[in-house]
Structure formats: C-alpha cells, structure tokens
Amino acid sequence: MAGLSIRGLTKAFDQVRALDGVDLEVPDGQLVTLLGPSGCGKTTLLRSVAGITDPTEGGIWLGDRRIDGVPPERRNFGMVFQSYALFPHMSVFKNLAFGLEMRRLPRSEIRKRVAQALHLVDMEAMAGRLPRQLSGGQQQRVALARAIVIEPDVLLFDEPLSNLDAKLRDSLRDQLRALQRRLGVTSIYVTHDQVEAMALADEIVIMFSGEIVERGDPVSLYRRPIFRFTAEFLGRTNVIEARLDGDRCRLPWGDERSVENPGIDDPAGVAIRPEDIAISTANGSDPHGEIAERMFLGAGTNYVVDAGGVRVRVNVAGTQNDLIDIGTPVRLTPPKSLHLLRRGRHGSAEALA
Secondary structure (H helix, E strand, O other): OOOEEEEEEEEEEOOEEEEEEEEEEEOOOOEEEEEOOOOOOHHHHHHHHHOOOOOOEEEEEEOOEEOOOOOHHHOOEEEEOOOOOOOOOOOHHHHHHHHHHHOOOOHHHHHHHHHHHHHHOOOHHHOOOOHHHOOHHHHHHHHHHHHHOOOOOEEEEEOOOOOOOHHHHHHHHHHHHHHHHHHOOEEEEEEOOHHHHHHHOOEEEEEEOOEEEEEEOHHHHHHOOOEHHHHHHOOOOEEEOOEEEOOEEEOOOOOEEEEOOOOOOOEEEEEEOHHHOEEEEOOOOOOOEEEEEEEEOOOEEEEEEEEOOEEEEEEEEOOOOOOOOOOOEEEEEOOOEEEEEEOOOOOOHHHHO
C-alpha cells in the first residue's frame, strides 16, 4: 500500500479550468472525501487520478512512482461508479472474475479471490445471478466487490450511493466504511452529500471552482472552519454579522459573547450552528425575537426566529422542548464563545443554493 500525492494538477477544457493547480496528499490507508457543489472539479480530479482524464499540467504519484502517464488498466486502481457499471450479460461471478481473467490469473486463484470478495460484501448466495435479478443495493455491493477483488492499491468512489434510497444509503455507507478500514486501502470518495462526507472521511476536502477551499478532519471542519464557504456548505449554520470589539462581539439581538479567534483578516461574521442555540419562550422577559417558521422532523424541530433584524435557525432535539407556535416571542441563548469566519474569495455557499 502507498499514499497518493497530487501536485499542481490542472485540467483545462477550452477556456474553462476544471482544475486549477490542485495539490493534495492522501495518506496511505486513509479515506479522503472530495465535497463541493456541482461543477467544482471533484469528479474531474477523481477521473484524473483514475487515468480516465488526462491532466493538462501537474503530476500524480503513488508512493514514489509517478503514474499520471500510466494507462488506467496498469494503475491497479479499483473504481466504484454511481451507475454500478456491471456487465448485464454476465453473472455476478463473471463480473468479478473478468478483471482477474484479463490479468491472466490461474482459475483456482480467480475462484478463491471472487469467493473472498463476495463474502466481504455478503453476496455469496448471489454469485450465479445476473445484474437485472438484483436490487440496486445488491448491484452496488457487487460493484464494490468487483473493485476490491483485484486487490487494488487505491479505491476510487464516484458518488456510489446517490442512486439508492435514504435508508439503504445509510446502511451501505456504514458497510463501505467498515470494509475500507478492514482492508486499509488508500481511498478517494466523491460526494455532494455533506452527511455522507462526514460519516465516511478521515479527511474532507472542500472544493469550489477547480480549487481546494479548505481541508481537514470532519470534526475540525464542522466545528472550526476557517472560511464562510466551508461553514455554510458543510451542514447548516448561522453566519451572523456581529459588532466586533477586540475579543468580544455583540449580536443583533443584544447578547454579548467572547470570540475565540479574534483578529482575523476580512471577517464575514460569527458562525453559530443551529443545534448550539437554546431557545425558550419569553414568558414576560424582553424577547429577542419571535418564531417565524417551524418544521417538525420527528427526532427534532427546526425553527426560524426573527431576531434583531436577522433570521436565526435553531434546531431543538425532540425531547428537549414542547413545540413552540409560530408568532411566539422567544429568547435565544447562543454559546458562551463564538467562532469568527473569514470571508475569503469564494464568497457564500448559500448563494449557490
């Protein structure tokens, strides 16, 4: 096994730069997710690593071996596609065996490897079936088995769960992550689903307009992002323009809080995740605002509060409070310390919605 190193990778289509000098290290055995809006370059980057797309500039290394000039079939990379891409006229067994046959492995070795791969994805009983006889989830597990049966140096995933229903997607996501950890294969995973990215990744890479905006482990990126774009794209957040005074800030509805990272350049406001704000009815006290919207989701309730001229999102777990009616005056309690965001040149992710 070895890590991937991507250096100065650029891909131009006529006058459009789908990738603009991307540098990325994927450590040995780690799973890195590429996350960003449509057209940000994440799929082009994955296809360049796979050898399906030729970069205009830059290079790709696997360990100390440069591979961007190596044909795709000689890179020993396994790839799992959104569309499964199974051979419809071949059985499950034959779909897995095909790549091994192209490598001219002995038949006994092929049978052994196919059996092992099908066991890993719990599909041994389906070996004789055709793809059309399988459900979507079963087909995707076969596609995963086909990718790992060649014992790849790198696994590449191109939004493999996006065609599945929500419940099945969650189940396969957990299985996929457990399998990747068990195999210890260096992996890159493309997705547009923020929850999927956080659940799967050792590290998340946020992309926009062919560039990497920010990268880090899921907890750090979610709790302490640098840029406004990252905060808004990775889950819902409130970006509130507070009045700054040194390491203190005053929120529009009057509360004052400390700032944990004062003095940054080009501040865009403070970030407050909706689940980090407590809400209560005013009950005679001066209200901070009133409920403008309410959405009950079973496990919790989402509110939008008009407060001090801004709209503040608040998420409340289902067992914390009784439902508060629209129009009710309320008070808000944000965290004692707030995180300041940089504006950056990527702007606001919410503007893309």
